[in-house]
Amino acid sequence: MKLKVFRFDKETGESRYDTFEIETSTGMTVxxxxxxxxxxxxxxxxxxYSCRGAVCGSCAMLINRIPGLACRIRIEPLLRCEGKIKLRPFSGMEETVSWDPENEVLVEPLPSLPKVKDLIVDMDKFFEFYREVEPTFKPASNPPEKERLMMPDAVNELEKYTNCILCAACVGSCPVSGKDGDFLGPAALAKLYRFHIDPREADDESRLMLANSKRGWWGCEFHANCKAVCPKGVPPIEGIGKARKEIKERGKETSK
Ligand code: SF4
Ligand code: FES
Structure with missing residues (x-):
């Protein structure tokens, strides 16, 4: 089989695709x-890359035009054209390069983030937005003698969002992140929602209001690519929708 790989040199600004013919073995990943x-x-x-076990989130890239973890996606199902997901158009999808999906795998860097070299993108802005939502636990009270107890339903809802490994696949597939470099993006907003619903945090609206803007909750256009591509099943779009509903109910919706 062949791998068609995007190559990029930041110093010269030149890019190209290189094709390599390799022998695959059973279960081989990208x-x-x-x-x-x-x-x-x-x-x-x-x-x-780092963990090679779908844990660290370092190896996200565009594989056959779908963002995913290279250490988890296997070559054979790709060549059988299995596991295809339908996404709404996003920046990077429109690039004109042809490939033969039954014999080749197309590998490119995540779109929406600046390219550094070949398949490596600059994650600075991604983490800047992540820090902007203050992603640390701020307990409302001093620690109790024993553990802080939570209701099972609250834990289940929280867990959907805590599973994020910060791979940026969702940001790479987000049409809004692709056209608006200021949009906080699905990963940061999912993280913010995770802290907002944490029952151990202060029961006020301070977290919610951190993204009460067009850069935050109100920038989302509900394309749902984020949920479709997330390798950990995190549903940023659901958190964003619920946050918007809460803000509307409080009558604090903003158009700025
Ligand atoms: S929400 Fe999913 S796709 Fe987005 S950064 Fe987290 S793990 Fe990756
Ligand atoms: S190498 Fe860690 S998630 Fe792929």
Missing amino acids: LSALFKIQEEFDDSLAFR
């Missing part, structure tokens, strides 16, 4: 295939 290219054909190929 990340393993990239290692094979590095070891056997071109050791200058740059990509990011």
Whole structure:
């Protein structure tokens, strides 16, 4: 099979696609295939990874035009055209490069984030927006003698959002993030919602109001790509919808 890989050099600004023919083995992932290219054909190929177990979130890239984790996505199902998901158009989808999906896998960097080298993107802005939503626990009271108890329903709702591994696949597939560099994006908003609904936090609206703007909750256009691509099942769009409903009920909706 062949891997068609996006190459980019920030110093010259030049980009191209390189095609590598490799032998695959059963269960081989896209990340393993990239290692094979590095070891056997071109050791200058740059990509990011760490855990190789879908935990660290470092290896998100565009694979056959769908953002996902290279360490989790296997080559064989891709060549059988399995597991395709239908996404609303987003920045990066429109690039004109042809590939033969039955014989080739197309690998590109995540869109919506500045390219650094080959498959590596600059995550600075992603983490700047993440920090902007103050993603740390601010308990409303001093620690109790034993643990803080929560109702099972509250834990279940919270867990949907705590599973985020900050891979930025959702941001890469978000049409709004692609056209508006100021939009906080699905990952940061999901994190903000996670703290807003945490029953151990102050029971006020301070968290909710942090994103009461067009850059935040109100910038979302409900395309739902974020939920479709998330490798951990986090549903940013649901949190955003619920946050908007709450703000409307409080009569504090803003158009700015
Ligand atoms: S919400 Fe999902 S896709 Fe987005 S950063 Fe978190 S784990 Fe990745
Ligand atoms: S290498 Fe850690 S998530 Fe893929």
